[in-house]
Amino acid sequence: MRYGLHLANGVSVTDPAVLKDVCQLAEELGYESILIGDHVLPPRKINSKFPLPVEDPQIHMYQDQHWPDCFAMLGFMASITSSVRLGTSVFIVPYRHPAVTAKMVATLDKLSNGRIIAGVGSGWIEEEFNFLNAPFAERGRMTDEYIEVMKALWTDAHPRIEGRFVTIDRDVNFGPYPVHKPHPPIWVGGNTTAALRRVVRCADGWQPAGLMPDLIGQKLDQLRSLMAEAGRDFSQLEITCLVGTDTTEAVADVFDTLGAHVLYGLVSATDEETPKLFAEIRRYAETMSQRG
Secondary structure, three states: OEEEEEOHHHOOOOOHHHHHHHHHHHHHOOOOEEEEOOOOOOOOOOOOOOOOOOOOOOOHHHHHOOOOOHHHHHHHHHHOOOOOEEEEOOEEHHHOOHHHHHHHHHHHHHHOOOOEEEEEEOOOOHHHHHHOOOOHHHHHHHHHHHHHHHHHHHHOOOOOEEOOOOEEOOOOOOOOOOOOOOOOOEEEEOOOHHHHHHHHHHOOEEEOOOOOHHHHHHHHHHHHHHHHHHOOOHHHOEEEEEEEOOOOHHHHHHHHHHOOOEEEEEOOOOHHHHHHHHHHHHHHHHHHHOOO
């Protein structure tokens, strides 16, 4: 099982000098990928119900901390690394027109020489949807259709889409195309049955969030069944999970037994706590590398 780094939903590291040191240190220590999250305009007071089964959802992180643009961050990260994979966990699909998102992801994949992971989600903050004039009640349908549009633009020189939200009825000049073939891997984040069905329909991987290992095991059994019903090979999916950087070898072994391919250490320190931040990154790499 490999190990990766999750920069606390994108808010931990925004100072360019610190971000450069973090990314280069992670690459040096053998992290196979670095992920960041996505929010555009969360309100100062959130009334929407947090979707994950965690005791402390850390709502203040959404209400008070800066959320840098995930795609701009990835562009910077690509320019100062050479081998580590870079991706989103997750970008909120309904927030942007799919042609715009497809263009950004393809450009990033081109500039990074094929190192981009497209982690996707349907979102949960209704107030943020309202600010962006995106229909909250339609977010699932929009996510499914937008993914279809992005994949068509990435892979088809003559895409045609006749959808509920998007129509492409003539040839378009899309390029550059991604280096990844057929396209950058799509990982679906989320724990609901709808999210699992989305994995089956269109994804290359699944990333559960906020679940204990026993619940992840149950969801994986459900996902195996859904994949078999659809005639898809479950072994071709990339399963990735999130843990704290203080995770022990014993806990990592549990995730390994479950079949996780990459275990992401979620950092809690910020760029204002640089020594602590680097210590977290080093500690997690040491724990994971000791497992052999």
